[in-house]
Every structure is written in structure tokens, then in C-alpha cells.
Amino acid sequence: MTLEEYLIREKAKAKPGSFIHGQTLEGLAEYGIDTVNKYLRWIDEECYVNIHKSTYGVKPSKASIDRMTDEELLNAIRQERFHDDAEEEIIEEVKSKQDCSFNIMANALAHLKGVSNV
Numbered sequence: 001m002t003l004e005e006y007l008i009r010e011k012a013k014a015k016p017g018s019f020i021h022g023q024t025l026e027g028l029a030e031y032g033i034d035t036v037n038k039y040l041r042w043i044d045e046e047c048y049v050n051i052h053k054s055t056y057g058v059k060p061s062k063a064s065i066d067r068m069t070d071e072e073l074l075n076a077i078r079q080e081r082f083h084d085d086a087e088e089e090i091i092e093e094v095k096s097k098q099d100c101s102f103n104i105m106a107n108a109l110a111h112l113k114g115v116s117n118v
Contacts, residue, residue, distance in 0.1 A: 003028070006036045044073050051080040 001009075004025055014020045025034075033039050045065050052060045068076065 001036055003034060003036050003039055006039065041070060041073075044070070044077065048073060048077050048080065051077060055080055 007020065007023055007025070010020050011023075028034070028039065028042075031042065033042055048065065049059050052058075065073065
């Protein structure tokens with residue numbers, strides 16, 4: 001599946017105004033994102049940054065994230081997610097900050113739980 005096909009499919013499933021509706025091939029290309037796998041990695045990275053910042057008050061370094069394999073990144077998300085016992089409180093906090101952050105986190109959590117969008 002191409003990135004364009006993926007975005008079309010996901011936009012059709014998403015609520016109006018959701019994070020994915022703001023994504024364009026041109027905009028993603030500016031970040032070097034041209035495949036579904038790169039897009040999903042970017043979503044996971046954004047999720048990790050948001051969860052880490054919510055937990056510790058600071059963002060993790062880009063260099064440390066770039067050094068992580070996909071599996072290490074997913075494990076880091078999982079570890080950060082369970083750092084606070086109340087998963088629902090984390091989700092609600094992120095959701096209240098901005099819809100964009102919630103959608104990134106929800107997509108990553110679905111990815112962690114094995115619900116693949118690809």
C-alpha cells in the first residue's frame with residue numbers, strides 16, 4: 001500500500017478535524033516521509049515525545065529517539081505508558097491538551113495493541 005492510499009483510507013475512517021486530515025503527501029515529504037512505514041515510525045516518535053513530555057515535563061532528545069530501533073521505540077512507549085498507573089488519566093490529559101496529540105497517541109496505542117492500520 002502506498003502512503004497516498006494509506007492516507008486516503010485513514011482520512012475516510014477518521015472524525016472530521018482529526019490529526020490525519022491535516023496530513024498531505026507534500027507536507028510529509030518535507031520531513032522525508034514517503035512510505036507508510038516511515039509515517040508510522042513518525043507517529044510512534046511523536047507519541048513517545050508526547051508521553052515523555054507529559055510524564056517528565058521535558059521532551060526526549062531527537063538524537064536518542066533516532067538511535068532507537070522500531071522495537072526499542074515501541075518498548076519505550078510501552079514503558080512510559082505504564083510509568084503512571086492510570087492509563088486513562090494519561091489519555092484524558094493528552095486528549096484535553098489537543099486533539100492532534102490524542103490522535104497520535106491513540107494510533108500508537110492501537111499499534112502497540114496489535115491493531116494494525118496497514
